[in-house]
Amino acid sequence: MISPEEYVERAAAIEAQIGRVIVGQAELVRDVLVCMLCEGHVLLEGVPGLGKTMLLKTLSAAVDLPFSRVQFTPDLMPADILGTQVLEEDEAGRRSFRFRPGPIFASLVLADEVNRATPKTQSALLEAMQERAVTVAGETRPLPRPFLVMATQNPIEMEGTYPLPEAQLDRFLLKVVVPFPPAADLAAVVERTTGDARPTVDKVADAAVLTSMVELTRAVPAASHVVQHAVDLVIATHPAHAEAPDAVRRYVRFGASPRGAQALILAAKATALLDGRPNVAGADVRRVAAAALRHRLVLGYEAVADGVSADALVAAVLAAVPEPPAGLRGAP
Amino acid sequence: MTQLLVGVRRRLRLAWGVATAQWIAPLVAALALGLVVVGRVRPWAWPEPVAGGLAVLVVVALVVASLVVKVPPLVAARAADRGLETGDLFATALELESRPGSGGPFGARVQARAAAVAAGRRPAEAVPVRLQRRRMGVVAGLTVAAVALGLTANHQDEVRRRQQAEQQVLDTEAAKLQDAAEELRTATPPSPARDELAKRLEDLARELATAPDVQKGQEALDAAARELAGELSPNLLAQKAAVRGLDRSLASSPLPGASAGDAASQLRTAAAALAGLSPEERQALAERLAALAATQAAGDTDAASALAAAASALANGDLTAAATALGAAADAQSATAGSVTGQEATVGALSSIAAARGALSSAVAGRGQGQGQGQGQGQGQGQGQGQGQGQGQGQGQGQGQNAQGGGSGRVAGTNARTGSGVGGPGVPGGGTGNNPSGGLATATVFDPAGGTDGEVLNTAGQEGEGPSRVVGKGDGLTLQNAAQVPLGDVLPRYSAEATAALDRLDIPPTQRALVQAYFAALAADQ
Numbered sequence: 001m002i003s004p005e006e007y008v009e010r011a012a013a014i015e016a017q018i019g020r021v022i023v024g025q026a027e028l029v030r031d032v033l034v035c036m037l038c039e040g041h042v043l044l045e046g047v048p049g050l051g052k053t054m055l056l057k058t059l060s061a062a063v064d065l066p067f068s069r070v071q072f073t074p075d076l077m078p079a080d081i082l083g084t085q086v087l088e089e090d091e092a093g094r095r096s097f098r099f100r101p102g103p104i105f106a107s108l109v110l111a112d113e114v115n116r117a118t119p120k121t122q123s124a125l126l127e128a129m130q131e132r133a134v135t136v137a138g139e140t141r142p143l144p145r146p147f148l149v150m151a152t153q154n155p156i157e158m159e160g161t162y163p164l165p166e167a168q169l170d171r172f173l174l175k176v177v178v179p180f181p182p183a184a185d186l187a188a189v190v191e192r193t194t195g196d197a198r199p200t201v202d203k204v205a206d207a208a209v210l211t212s213m214v215e216l217t218r219a220v221p222a223a224s225h226v227v228q229h230a231v232d233l234v235i236a237t238h239p240a241h242a243e244a245p246d247a248v249r250r251y252v253r254f255g256a257s258p259r260g261a262q263a264l265i266l267a268a269k270a271t272a273l274l275d276g277r278p279n280v281a282g283a284d285v286r287r288v289a290a291a292a293l294r295h296r297l298v299l300g301y302e303a304v305a306d307g308v309s310a311d312a313l314v315a316a317v318l319a320a321v322p323e324p325p326a327g328l329r330g331a332p
Numbered sequence: 333m334t335q336l337l338v339g340v341r342r343r344l345r346l347a348w349g350v351a352t353a354q355w356i357a358p359l360v361a362a363l364a365l366g367l368v369v370v371g372r373v374r375p376w377a378w379p380e381p382v383a384g385g386l387a388v389l390v391v392v393a394l395v396v397a398s399l400v401v402k403v404p405p406l407v408a409a410r411a412a413d414r415g416l417e418t419g420d421l422f423a424t425a426l427e428l429e430s431r432p433g434s435g436g437p438f439g440a441r442v443q444a445r446a447a448a449v450a451a452g453r454r455p456a457e458a459v460p461v462r463l464q465r466r467r468m469g470v471v472a473g474l475t476v477a478a479v480a481l482g483l484t485a486n487h488q489d490e491v492r493r494r495q496q497a498e499q500q501v502l503d504t505e506a507a508k509l510q511d512a513a514e515e516l517r518t519a520t521p522p523s524p525a526r527d528e529l530a531k532r533l534e535d536l537a538r539e540l541a542t543a544p545d546v547q548k549g550q551e552a553l554d555a556a557a558r559e560l561a562g563e564l565s566p567n568l569l570a571q572k573a574a575v576r577g578l579d580r581s582l583a584s585s586p587l588p589g590a591s592a593g594d595a596a597s598q599l600r601t602a603a604a605a606l607a608g609l610s611p612e613e614r615q616a617l618a619e620r621l622a623a624l625a626a627t628q629a630a631g632d633t634d635a636a637s638a639l640a641a642a643a644s645a646l647a648n649g650d651l652t653a654a655a656t657a658l659g660a661a662a663d664a665q666s667a668t669a670g671s672v673t674g675q676e677a678t679v680g681a682l683s684s685i686a687a688a689r690g691a692l693s694s695a696v697a698g699r700g701q702g703q704g705q706g707q708g709q710g711q712g713q714g715q716g717q718g719q720g721q722g723q724g725q726g727q728g729q730g731q732g733q734n735a736q737g738g739g740s741g742r743v744a745g746t747n748a749r750t751g752s753g754v755g756g757p758g759v760p761g762g763g764t765g766n767n768p769s770g771g772l773a774t775a776t777v778f779d780p781a782g783g784t785d786g787e788v789l790n791t792a793g794q795e796g797e798g799p800s801r802v803v804g805k806g807d808g809l810t811l812q813n814a815a816q817v818p819l820g821d822v823l824p825r826y827s828a829e830a831t832a833a834l835d836r837l838d839i840p841p842t843q844r845a846l847v848q849a850y851f852a853a854l855a856a857d858q
């Protein structure tokens with residue numbers, strides 16, 4: 001297992017490599033990196049042209065890991081992702097079935113525009129995400145470790161798309177919203193992409209290092225009250241619960257699952273380590289709360305009608321459940 | 333880190349005390365102000381002391397609570413984390429410390445980092461004591477208002493002082509009643525009636541001591557006096573005067589054959605000695621018994637009848653009947669004497685109650701001193717004027733020591749002629765106060781029924797139909813005529829008439845008791 005110092009160095013190196021290609025978007029890059037260090041899948045959502053695919057491609061280029069990209073379309077079949085049995089004939093003329101792995105058999109899988117595939121195909125991918133194994137023709141085949149699915153989806157052009165079911169969205173550790181870059185960053189993007197110089201990305205980590213980093217992430221200690229705070233946040237997303245704010249009661253049909261609390265703590269651990277701290281703070285939990293919870297809230301029709309977003313509801317939860325005080329009047 | 337957390341725990345106690353004080357102080361200050369305001373509009377004595385006591389109590393309670401409030405180490409660690417913004421480092425370190433081996437590769441790093449962060453940091457940095465200026469301003473304003481209102485004089489202060497004085501009077505009078513009850517208990521010979529009376533007085537004393545105000549105390553005294561007065565015989569004073577008078581008469585001039593002893597024993601001795609008396613002695617004894625019977629007629633009719641029967645039998649020479657009658661007289665006198673003794677205790681209790689009632693009345697009226705009791709003796713003179721028959725009336729008033737006297741004068745003109753006269757104003761008479769230490773046994777008093785004609789007052793009549801030189805004749809009473817009689821002779825009758833008058837008139841029980849006590853005192857001195 002690598003040391004925390006090396007962990008920070010490696011992470012900084014990866015971020016630096018990404019920074020060669022991606023202008024700005026520091027938080028976006030940090031969230032994606034957090035998912036990688038937690039071996040959690042990430043869902044990027046943003047309008048076309050914001051560099052979602054470029055970010056993930058750059059990330060995969062910065063680490064020396066098997067990478068595959070799948071462009072999801074309505075006619076994509078599960079076998080196109082998982083692989084299939086093909087009939088082969090050897091030199092002796094004997095025929096046999098041989099499994100031909102699909103693109104899922106890579107450490108880094110880029111599922112581009114995942115919401116354009118049919119639910120059947122989505123389900124095949126999402127099952128692999130959860131089980132980290134694929135069963136084809138009765139034979140279960142483990143996926144390589146680390147295994148990380150980086151999916152993108154476009155919130156507009158909903159025509160001909162198949163929104164991911166809530167149960168499948170729950171498989172993603174974080175859902176990161178890709179913001180439109182500020183003007184300065186946009187100018188830099190234009191300059192960088194319209195010249196003849198092509199930025200190159202070096203590989204600064206391999207599978208062993210990444211696996212070690214994932215293990216180290218999980219070893220970060222979290223105080224009991226910090227874990228309790230994550231639990232309280234998740235509980236407050238449930239409209240039937242007493243601690244739920246009014247907005248949640250009104251707009252949320254179902255709150256976050258227990259995976260939400262796991263995601264909060266895990267992502268907070270990675271965040272703490274990336275900040276050079278050996279323990280999780282309540283602030284780390286709150287920092288990743290939006291990305292960890294926004295795709296886990298099932299909103300009601302009233303929220304759609306009123307234009308209330310999941311992010312606004314998570315903000316309401318954060319406001320309603322402040323970081324727990326020390327527990328004594330007069331204490332800070 | 334441990335040293336820092338120890339300091340943080342101490343600091344947390346202070347912060348807790350200050351925060352709690354700031355939270356509760358406005359409520360206490362508002363409550364205190366409300367109590368002071370109540371004390372300004374209501375004559376209650378408790379609001380202002382309670383307001384001050386409440387403030388002191390809250391301060392003491394806060395100090396004590398701050399000293400004993402429980403501050404677990406984890407709370408101190410979390411407070412330090414938040415105050416120093418260490419990202420839950422101390423709390424995590426403390427938890428890892430309590431669970432050795434649970435920190436994995438980070439355990440030692442967390443401890444080391446916590447120690448490094450704690451180095452050089454002061455508890456005051458971790459737990460700043462924050463004063464909420466607005467809230468404290470409100471508290472200061474309320475406190476100043478309460479103190480100012482409390483120190484500013486208002487009319488309720490006077491009411492409270494008066495109430496306090498009244499309460500002191502109540503306590504004093506209750507103590508006096510308690511003393512009177514104690515005297516009754518220790519009086520000899522012991523008597524269940526006295527004990528019962530003492531218990532009633534003690535109950536009354538307690539009721540008086542716990543009375544909310546003088547009026548309630550007066551009501552309690554009135555009720556008790558009414559109850560006790562109802563138990564007295566209307567003829568008590570006459571009985572008492574008869575019994576005492578007979579005792580004194582026989583003590584000063586014993587009956588034949590009986591040189592000493594009380595009246596009953598002398599009567600019995602005399603009955604036994606009748607046979608040895610000479611006819612002259614019998615005659616003298618008969619006359620003496622007849623005279624004694626006359627003195628007993630008002631107060632002890634049985635004794636009077638028996639004495640009269642004895643006198644008659646003796647005069648007729650019937651010694652047996654005389655002896656029997658003398659025995660009956662002795663029995664009647666004994667019974668009356670016992671009854672008088674029992675009721676004297678009640679009268680004494682009534683006197684104590686009356687004194688307490690008087691003291692309470694004085695307290696209510698704001699007087700500092702009580703008024704004495706006494707009877708004056710006055711003489712009035714009137715002058716008629718007119719032609720024919722003239723009439724005049726005059727009144728005089730005498731003033732004695734610690735007493736108020738009263739006198740009356742009357743002028744009646746007699747003339748066959750018709751006319752009218754107007755009496756002149758009475759001359760103030762010389763009053764004699766009721767001085768218990770004086771020698772009332774030999775005192776003489778004015779008896780209107782025994783008066784004889786006084787000096788003749790001649791006045792010039794107005795000219796009328798008849799001769800106008802006829803003057804009116806007045807029977808103004810003087811100290812020197814026959815209307816002045818020994819007090820002992822008229823006291824039973826005065827007492828009986830006074831008691832009868834008290835029964836007829838609507839007089840408060842305490843005043844009735846006062847009159848009864850007065851005559852009882854006179855009778856005791858006789």
